[in-house]
Amino acid sequence: MKLEKFLNPKYIAVIGASSNKNKVGRKVFDNALGASNCSVFPINNKEKKIAGHKAYGEIGGLPINDWKNLLVVFAIPAKHVLTELKKCTKLGVKNIIIISAGFKEASTKGLEMEKEIMELAFKENINVLGPNCLGFINNDKKLNVSFSNFNIGDNGIKKKNNIAFLSQSGAIGSAVLDWVSNKNIGLSYFVSLGNKAVLNENDFLEFLERDSKTDLVILYLEEISQGERFLEIATRFSKEKPVAILKSGRTDLGEKMTMSHTGSMAGSYDVVLTAFRRAGIIVLDDVNQLFNLMRLIKSPAKNLYGDLAIVSNAGGPSVLAVDKLSENNTSLAVFSKKTKEDLKKFLPIFCSIQNPLDILGDACPERYEKAIDLALSDKKVSSLLIILTPQSMTNSGEVARAICKIKDRYKNKMIVTSFLGGPEVAEGKKLLAKHLIPNFDTVEEAVDALSGYLLYLKNRTNIKKYNLTGVGKKNFSSFKILDYLDGFKLLKDHGIKTVPCKELKMESLGKIKYPITIKFTGPDFVHKTDEKAIFLNIENASQAKKVLQEFKKMSLKTNFSDRNIAVYQPMEKRKMELIIGLKRDSNFGPILLLGLGGIYTEVYKDIVLEIGDLNKKKAFEMIKRLKVYPILKGVRGEKGLSVEKLADAILALSKISKKYNDITEMEINPLFIDEEKVLAVDVRVIKGL
């Protein structure tokens, strides 16, 4: 859907505008009045005038005929919304905000009303924001169509319009807006997404992708809408502009993937993080990181290459910065030979010429200036953190002035400061703020904010566009486990080597080569280990006979499925046990899983996930992300195990997921791996019916 007209209306009508200043509708009306180049009409069938403006009793009575350029805001009780929406539809209105609450978030009845609105909107191709939202702000147009008190005119935001902030929570949205409003932060758009009945984050991302006023999008989300569409848009988007997301409900394991082993180890946030990684999203862990990123990004340099340098007048804070960098896996730049020589020329002899560069406690503004200049001129340096602690020789104002002076010569580098302290560094901090240089009260916050952004910059060239799997999603009413031997056949058909596996029959016990493993399989034996349905090291026919007799005895029970069978396999030696699996996520499509198998699986949770559209390179990347990878690769001069064949097996699962869209879940556990091959020893395949 195109949102240009939605976000830039010529006319706005507020249904529910009122003379009562405490009403939400009135607040929206008052806010909207401030817009430039936009006529705003109050709609109220009981009042004649509202705040000095003629009120209209009906939407149809408005003195316009250009309905496509009208944005209608609903601030009326939920039960009246549908009726009014239908009127709008008939007039040809295409852009709607439903502020009203009382829909799916409130009750079953609300949910039903919301569904009706959705159906109507999709049928008539109408943009609906909400319900249960604050509205939106288009800051460049000075357009506040929300009931937030955010004052467009009063803050420094006009200078820069570069961050779009979308929030699913109205409360978080209004808190962040309020926080932003007395900071020097550039906001292009604010959108309160509400219940996301029709428009969701993806629609706005598609719009913002082509919006020249937006350099960065920050989202607060409680859940991702249309996961595969999100992946498609976000992988394209974040190659050009950064997208940062704070997702709440991270530790809620309630939505765990279910049924099989594979699933129970990967919580839904793990899947979301996998999608974020795939899409090059900057992942925010808390609101503080959200604030810090907002403060960091004044006007992000487009072509930033290289690593971080630090210049400081004290050792302590540098150590803290390095600790944090190391915890965040962010690298420090290594100064070039020339930079080092130039630094050596003017710095005191005690200075150790390295990064972080400690220019000592007696550093005067001139020393800061020269050191900063040289660090920034180094090609390996993309960004600079300048640390200043109160010292008798240090005039924070003068140092800040020097930074402001140098700044303009290095427009394609990022400069961040950490002037530590209060009154003694106040002058410098004031000056930095005036020149839009972000200052952080602690070096750790500076590093934290930088790390996520620098990581994004480093990875973004590798972001590969996500291709929709093209497999229509189905809603299955029930599921069945594929027959055991059919599961093995499926693997074999896709090139995954399997352990020989046959049904165990009384008459053939004498012809088998022992030792063997016997397994009871089928619908009554889903968790074989738990149900004692695995018999290792069966050494001869008489032992095998006993086991088989046990199975026969079980089969006499009522409800014992005739799809249960006893099978046998030769005993295989293992070098290492792994698990590979696949789970069709209702949001992000097929998700592949690779992990350590055997008894340690659940305690060490050495598991990696990947989005299903993978190639061999991505399969190798999965393997390398395993903690156990050093052993797979071969330690202490030992020959490594066959990661090549392992990558092939993962790819085969990906292919299976594309070929059979009724396979909702499958797991090979264990998958033995040795120097030459991988070998599937057990498999479970679940199909939707």
Added chain:
Amino acid sequence: MKLEKFLNPKYIAVIGASSNKNKVGRKVFDNALGASNCSVFPINNKEKKIAGHKAYGEIGGLPINDWKNLLVVFAIPAKHVLTELKKCTKLGVKNIIIISAGFKEASTKGLEMEKEIMELAFKENINVLGPNCLGFINNDKKLNVSFSNFNIGDNGIKKKNNIAFLSQSGAIGSAVLDWVSNKNIGLSYFVSLGNKAVLNENDFLEFLERDSKTDLVILYLEEISQGERFLEIATRFSKEKPVAILKSGRTDLGEKMTMSHTGSMAGSYDVVLTAFRRAGIIVLDDVNQLFNLMRLIKSPAKNLYGDLAIVSNAGGPSVLAVDKLSENNTSLAVFSKKTKEDLKKFLPIFCSIQNPLDILGDACPERYEKAIDLALSDKKVSSLLIILTPQSMTNSGEVARAICKIKDRYKNKMIVTSFLGGPEVAEGKKLLAKHLIPNFDTVEEAVDALSGYLLYLKNRTNIKKYNLTGVGKKNFSSFKILDYLDGFKLLKDHGIKTVPCKELKMESLGKIKYPITIKFTGPDFVHKTDEKAIFLNIENASQAKKVLQEFKKMSLKTNFSDRNIAVYQPMEKRKMELIIGLKRDSNFGPILLLGLGGIYTEVYKDIVLEIGDLNKKKAFEMIKRLKVYPILKGVRGEKGLSVEKLADAILALSKISKKYNDITEMEINPLFIDEEKVLAVDVRVIKGL
């Protein structure tokens, strides 16, 4: 050492005070002049008057004879310090601050000068703070004996004197002081520890333990001095008052414990963290957490029991708070039946009566007041986080007023707020600050600050006083590996079951029961796996002969130690392989290690450490901290492994460490464990010579 007189001098002399206002000595002099009930003398052999005060050419010329009550501050070049110190010593001066830099931090010559100062100070029993420090502040006495600009008179600190802040870094110290100075934070003492040549954190902790003005001690340290003494004092101290430490150099693995496997897995910060855990220290991860703790603790309730409750007018921030709580392993209180019933009586019907308690977006101040009152009255609630987001019905000022009103009725509970936003919540925030109720800009920061403190409160009753091991530390010039069979004997003598192990000799090959494992042991085979000195599954005498011939061949090489021998052991079955070990840390004494053995040791690093003074309870706690514990305990109805015998083995190592103070390191790797026993299969013992 007693520091009462040091911190409360009757007279102060500043050697190096000067008419030049830029000199450090002058700054210290000016600051000291502000003290009440204390005479301050400038000492300068070139000037007659300094800032209107008569200057004295020599310390001996001062018009006093009560030298024990004099504090002398040195602000002169390092090279003159010793001479002046000797003069002071002769006069009977006992309290000295050396501000001057240029000692061990600067050069070898400086290190030597510092050593001479140390020797003199210890010989004459003189308190020396520094060198290379800012000095100290005794806020209650309005005494600033430092060159920090911290203005005692100007800030709100006088109201409360409860946090003592000790900093090893002068820069961090001055930054924190400066930051504190316009906040409503109570500071009892600030001490800049500098090089800690004589006085260190332990001396000040001993003083602060009995200081009624100090409720909490926060330290910034680069290293812990006298680890065992620290443990002794801190375990006693933190049972009464909290101690929080930010240690820098956390990720520096440079000081790794060395030589054996045991060591290489435990970095020095791991050992420090183990000591902190043992002592009930609140561990700070960064300066932000330090600031947040300072803001949290206005006047900590002494007897705080129970868990955290949250009251909020919005769902989003509550979810974020719960995410953070869960990440920090902090529990939420469960409201009592009565509290729930009382809440239900007045809250809107849509409210879900649980913790966090969402009192909805339309919550008026009265609803806040009642909900807060009921939550605080619940016995299971020790602390309350009140979240407020800007909403049209919410008047932040009124809510703040309600909180301030209730507060005094719950003096033994902790109240923290998170009023989210800027201008819209400014009135409320101002009021909270005035009433010393800590407010955090994000809920995550509030939770982060609370978590560490609540965890401390929960654990502090379990803090056991550390008993010095009583084993004099020795400096060994070299080390030797104990002969292999002697190592096994040592274990056997201390009740640890060992696998039978004998020297392998040609003449007895025929009499051995096969299969066996053969190992080459001794000084040339320290890392048996790397050096291919282990031969598993030797099935008969001829295979054994081949291996032994190989050993004989190696023994012909020059420099092949005659302490090397080939040994054999029966092949033992394993359920699980563990490692236990012990390392005598130069700072904290014997450290015990328990971890997963076998091939996964290095990848999963499932290792726990403990301070050497352990008992069986602590040994069990170590076992329970292992990630692999669920398997040891027994999963899926399987019988568990013998954790009882494992605890005994750990205790045995602890006993060995006390009995033989020349054993610097030992490791049993692998230690097999099954349902009935543990079995040492390999051992290495290192002794100091």
